[in-house]
Each structure stands twice: as C-alpha cells, then as structure tokens.
Amino acid sequence: MSEVQAMSSTHPAGGPPSAAVRVEAVSKRYGDRLAVDGVSLEISQGEFFGLLGPNGAGKSTLVEIMEGLRRADTGSVALFGRSPWPRDTGLLPRIGVQTQSSAFFVRQTAHEHLRTVAALYGARPGSVDATLEAVGLTAQRKVRVENLSGGQRQRLAIASALVHGPELIFLDEPTAALDPQARRALWEVLRGLKAAGRTIVYTTHHLDEAEALCDRIAILVDGRIAVTDSPHRLVAAAQAPSRLLLPLGRLDRALAAGIDGVERVSEQGGSLVLETHAPGQVLSAVDRLVGLDGVQTRTPSLEDVYLDLTSSPTAAPDAANAAGSPAAETTTEP
Template sequence: MSEARSTAFAPHEEAADAAIVIEEVRKRYGDHQAVDGVSLQVRRGEFFGLLGPNGAGKTTLVEMMEGLRRADSGTVTVLGQSPWPRNVALLPRLGVQTQTSAFFVRQTAREHLRTVAALYGAGRDDADRTLADVGLDGQRDVMVENLSGGQRQRLAIASALVHGPELIFLDEPTAALDPQARRDLWDVLRELKSAGRTIVYTTHHLDEAEALCDRVAILVAGSVAALDSPHHLVSAAAAPTRVLLPVERLSREEAAAMAGVDRVTVQGGSLVLETATSGKVLQALDALTGLDGVQTRTATLEDVYLELTGARHGDQHDHDTERQA
C-alpha cells in the first residue's frame, strides 16, 4: 500500500466551502475509545462515504454530526453551526435515515410521508413526488405495517428526503434492497447530488461506495486510516490483478509455480491467480491451456478496504497457495 493515501483536507481550503468540519474529535465509552482524533471535512455538494468494520466508530461519528452525541474533545461544525447542544435550527436543513427508523405503522405509506412532510412544513405534493422517486408509488395506499423490509427501507429514505434538506445522512440505505431496487436508488442519489445536496453515506457495500462517492474515509479503530477519492485510493494501493480460470484447468501447485504469480486461491469454482504482471501470466496461461474462460479483474476499493482493515488474508489461509521466497 502507498503511504500517501489520506487527504482529510488541504490547508488552502476554507471552512466556508465545507458542509461539515471535524477537528481532532474524540469520544470514549468507558474503556473503549470509539473515536480517536478524527479530523476531516465534507465539502458542500459532495457525496461522502464513511466506511469501516463494525465498531470502527462510524455511527458515533455520524451521531455527533447529527447533534445526537457530544464529543469529549475537539470540534464539530455542521452547515456553519455547532450541532451540540441539540440545535433545533439545524433540523429542517438535515435529512436523516437510520437503520432503525420509526414509522407511523397504522398509516398508509402516503399518509406516513405526508405526515412527515407536514412536520417539516413541506407539502403533500412533495410527499407524493418523493414516494415516486424512491419507487413506492405503487405501494402508496399500503399500510406501513404491511410493507416488506425493503419497502420500509425505501420509505425511511423518503422520510429523510421529503423536506428537501441541504445535508443528508444515510446509514446503510440499500441494506435490505434487492439488486434492481438498489440500482434504482443509486439513480435517486445521483440526482440529489446533481441538485447540489450534500450526502454523508455509510455502507458495507464497497462497490456502491466506489460507484457513488466523490471521496471516502475508511475508519479503523476510531481513526481515519485513509481519506481520498475511490479512484486515488485504488491507484495508490498497487493491489494485484486477479486472473480467474476454471478450477479444473490447473492445479494450485502448477499455478503457483508460474512466473509472475504471487498468490493462488480457490473462490467460487475458480482458480484465482494474483499478480502484478498480468500480461506475463496471461501469456503463460495461453501457452499452457489457452485463454477460453479466463477472466481478469483489476483492483477495487474493496482491495484497499480489506488491506487497511487487516481482513485480506483472514479466513482463507487453508485455501491459499503462496509462492515461497
């Protein structure tokens, strides 16, 4: 991994250009240091991802941005104001979707969203339009308690968007969605970004973060391990290319003995060859077995994430064959 993989913010950037400014924030629960000296900025109009394993401090950090928790030390500024103590003036400017959203379950989806809209001073048309935006127009007259888990997730997102907030916090918004609904929501989020909204996004879907986010911060043990655009993080990682071929084509030992192959695993019925010199490996494979059915996969944000969180070689050791030095 490259050493230069964190750009929290450049010295010449001004706070006026930032929707969120966090400086040296710490939060401890008993003996556990949940957030440990985090500094970062989220720019206005930016789609910003917060990534990290469970317990890395993501939820605590977001709750401090939302004004739900107080930092032990450091400062948090949101839209030019302090969110703590609970800043009522900020609430209409924020949209918040959590994994455990509350609903008016004895109302229909449309009634629920119109109720939420009214609380923020938004109109019925806003509620109806937002229902359509998240793909719930066909369920508008269904009681909330009868919606599926994925449909409730979309209603929670609609509740965060209905009043047209400047800054939107979305916590695992696609966790319960099927692949098509997930991609449909991506389109909604891209439209929000194009309209100038700022989005802070937590997710365990690394492909999603890579596709949507302008920048991501990867938290490990309460600290920022990396902060940059997905493209720059992947480029700096120098992660290997993976060459996949049918598992019956070669033995693991034969594959590991090939020039340029650094590591061999078996995954999903494929023999996976990791290499920094994919051209050499493909040429050797062509001579040995031909290239029918062979695929190549370049590095992704997931590679960076797994390296930073120490998960890359976690549970697969028994299935690995590595070249001996």
C-alpha cells in the first residue's frame, strides 16, 4: 500500500464506525437569502458521502462551514467530536481540503509546491512523490505551477489535500476540469483512499460518479436537504421508467406506442425512445416485431432522481419519504 493510502483505522475495535462529521440544525444567511436552512446530517468514519445539488443550492457554503472556513449563523458542527470553529489547529492535520479556487505557489514547480504543503503539516518526505504519482503528475514534477494546464492544477490541488494523509477529506467538485481519462484515474485513487479507511465528503455535478463512488448522498434544494440515502435505494424508490432506444426508422412510432407496457414514446438524438416499467415484456415485443439489433436499454439512474427533485422542489418531501429519509434528516447506515 502506498503512503498516500496508508493509515491506521479509527474505528472502535469490533464496534460500528463513529461519526466523523455531525451537523445539527445549521443555517447561514447572506442578507435576505437563506443559503443553508436548518441542515442536519451525520457522516460516519470511513464513509464516502456525496453532496449534490444545483448551483446556488448551498453546497459550497455548507461544506465551508463543515471545514471551519465559514461560521454558521445557527446550529453546530463537529468533526471527530470537535468544533472546527473557531479555528481548531489540532484538527488541521486530520483534515484535507480541496476547494474550487485553490491557491498555489505559482513560481514553484509542482514538486516544490507539494513539498512546501507537506512541510506545513510535518508530513514524511516520501509522501510527496507518492501523492504526485497517485494523481498522475509525476511527469510534471519539475514544471512550474504557473505553466501547468487547468486540469493539471486541479490534480495538484487534490494532491495538496491528500499529501499529509488526512483522515477526513473534503473535495469540492474535484473532477470539474479533468478529461475523461484523468477523471476515471482519480476515481481509482478515491476508491483506494476509502478502502484505507478515509472519510470523504464529495461535492459534484457528475451524477454518474456520485452513483459509482458514494456510499450515501444528500441532495440539497434551496438550502435544505431534500433526501439522504444510498444511490441504489434512491433509484429504487423513485421507480423511474426504463428506456429502450431503437434506431429511427426501425419501428413506426404509432406501432411502438401500441405495444403493451409502453408508457411514452419520443424521439431523442436519432433514436426512438420507449419508456416502460416492464422492460422485459417490451423487449420481447420489439424482438418479435423488428428484432433487437441496435436496440439499447437505459435503466433508471441517479440522474432521474436528481432531475425530479431539483426541477420540482415542492415534490422533494414526498420523494424523501419514499426513500425512507425525511427532509433535513439522514439515515446513518452506509
């Protein structure tokens, strides 16, 4: 195991994981706007927790309050049982933070920058090279930060949050500037960190990565938590239809609409789309009519849940109850 992954477990022997983060009735107002509205949640040690929501939903403000970078108007936050506000220097070595606008020593090389950050935390010298390798920046170790591309700077910001081996890691849209290959490579780094027992609090607009990585997610709508649960249970509770995609011209639209089990027919991106809650039955009918060559199936995803909640905020409490997690509350099992 690499240095960037190695750590000792903080779970009580033989017992359930204790809370790494506890947020209780936190609110934050900017003038007339209530950015965070009575949010409560608990994140267990070793959990990969995703925080989702549209722009302006309050994600960054809530995360900054958790990190101790911003003070809540009301409510309380505890990291490992200790308040991050006022600034608790004893907590700093235990947490790693990557923000959307990270600061760099731009005249230093990538290696020098990370070595400086590591020295501030008293991290072991070997952690610098190990962390650069983990985020895919070994080849850029001698390149000045000011000459790195946007995606490379993003990876260096993530490395700066990881280099001292923190137990609790806050990552705010870490894959925003990464190409698909670098994005998937980071996924593997994050999976390794979770396997090593780290706790990760993760904000993202990429619903596929939240579904692939997170044990649980919370979706914020207008400063409040609309729902909290595992991605799998949220998708199952939503009961969104499956979609069958056929090449246009393969099947007449009126004939498709008449298939037993088809609820809606539309045209999207050069495909005839059949929505159904009985995909097996509809596939059998399509096979009898025109065969299955070129037919694609899209099962319900986290994106369906997210779009339903964020486009219809008034429906959020019903969706939360359907998933077994009332608004502004949380289920604690990962």
